[in-house]
Amino acid sequence: MRALVYDRYGTPDELRVEDVEQPGVGPGEVRVRVVASSINDWDRDLLRGEPLNRAIAPFRPRHRVLGSDVAGVVDAVAPDVVGIDPGDEVMADLSPHGFGAFAEYAVAPASAWSAVPAGLSLEQAAAVPQAAGLAVTGLRAAQPLAPGQRIAVNGAGGGVGTFAVQIAVAAGAHVSAVDAAWKLDALRALGAHRVVDYATEDFTSTPGAYDAIVEISAHRRARDYHRALAGGGVCSVLGGQKRPMLSAVTTGSVLSALGDRRVHMPMWRANDRRDLAYLRPLLESGAVAPVIDSVVDLDDVPDAFRRLVAQQHVGKIVVRL
Template sequence: MKAIVCTKYGSPDVLELKEVEKPAPKDNEVLVKVHAASLNAADVETLRGVFWVRIGGPLKPMYKILGSDIAGRVAAVGRNVKQFQPSDEVFGDLSVCGFGAFAEYVSVPENALRLKPDSMTFEEAATYPQAAILALQGLRDKGQIEPGQKVLINGAGGGVGTFAVQIVKYFGAEVTGVDSTRKLDMLCSIGTDQVIDYTQEDFTKSGQRYDLILDVVAYRSIFDYKRALSPKGIYVFVGGSTAAIFQALFLGPLISMTGSRKMGIVMWKPNKKEDLVFLKKLFEAGKVVPVIDRCYPLSEVPEALRYLEEGHAQGKVVITM
């Protein structure tokens, strides 16, 4: 089978399209013929070898085939598999079981997969496992979103952000989206109430206060975000710079303990069945639908990652087989 292989950390230039051995499923595994995969910021971080990635592989990636979000069809099952059978259409997040989405086939534990809704295309299904779940858990579980609140999404035009905007609207809150100039029209088209062009305005200095901030691209001081919160507001970190991660991890709990504002990181639970069922219902009702910017063939994964890394993607970037 063909796969995008990564043998060292670096830029997308280190990736190679190679012919590799097709995996065989173990007793508790499912062999999936991949129809679509989607990119996440974590794919770039893994490729670049940021510090938390190097904990598992200090000198080179622990896994040679990257990519976590897949949608495809079951090709074979191990003898102990109970949930699936050949020809089932499935999707899931492989980030906790060895990655491998950037390939024609991947063999994964059955508990990493869910049946794909018939109403979704493979491309649409591949966008959900990480980005939509992060948005939902960040807003509902960590952010405790309520109707009528003022919610700000920083990085609203990306994969997690476009899901988050629609989820906020579903819960009956008012949403402000922050992103670059070229993404503002798209954000308005998916229901954003107010948009802020970060190249023209710093929302942490505007004087506006928000009940909930979901931050997908954190890079400011955590105290800047605290200033933009209402007295009982909640700040939820989803992604951003290394410095921002450390501040959210160590300063966030201290700020939360010493005042009425709450600040912390979403402790994301991948492949949670109840969340995927909930999102499926929202999709079928037309309330939360994926925004897909571009689709690339498997051979162009390096180009797709470059595009994602540049920060220009409006919504999700998808790999098709």
């Protein structure tokens, strides 16, 4: 089968398409013919060999084929698997199962796969698993969504952010979407009530401005987020620069213990059934829809990675197999 592989850490120049052996199906596993995948920041970090990845595998990548999100058609099922049959359309996040979505076939335990929501194409479904799951985690980690809440989403124009904006709007929240100026029209179109150009305005400068903050592109100190929260407010840091993320864990924990405002990094689980149960009706009703920046072929993924690194996209870049 064709797959996008790499053998050493570095830039997108390390990626190349090769013929590799098709994976077999072990006990409890399901093999899927991949129709589409999508690119995530985690794939970028694996390719670069960001510090944590090098700590685990210092000399060469552990996972030769990247790709977390996958959607496709069930090709083979282990004899002990029930409830999934050849021909079913399914999706999953493969990050807990060795990645491997940038290939013509992928294998994972049956528990990882879920049915594609009704009305979504497989290309749309490939944009959902990781980004939408993280968005739900960030919004619902410490309190239920409720109408009238004031919610800020920083990094709103990316994959996680475009889901977070739509989910919060669907819940009746007043949403402030923060990103680069050229992305703001797209965020208005998603229903954001207020848009903020991060280059000209610090969205954390007003004390008590938000009931919740979903931080996807952290580059501020924990105390900045803490100041911007109203009483009982929560800031969930999902990604960003390493030092601010560390600040969320350390300083954020101290500040959270001193009052009723909380800054934290929520625990996230891939393919969480509760998150999927919350998302499915939103996706099937059209209240939330994957924002697809572009669809590229496997051979064009290196250029797509360059666009991802340069933040030249809105929503998700989908890979068509």
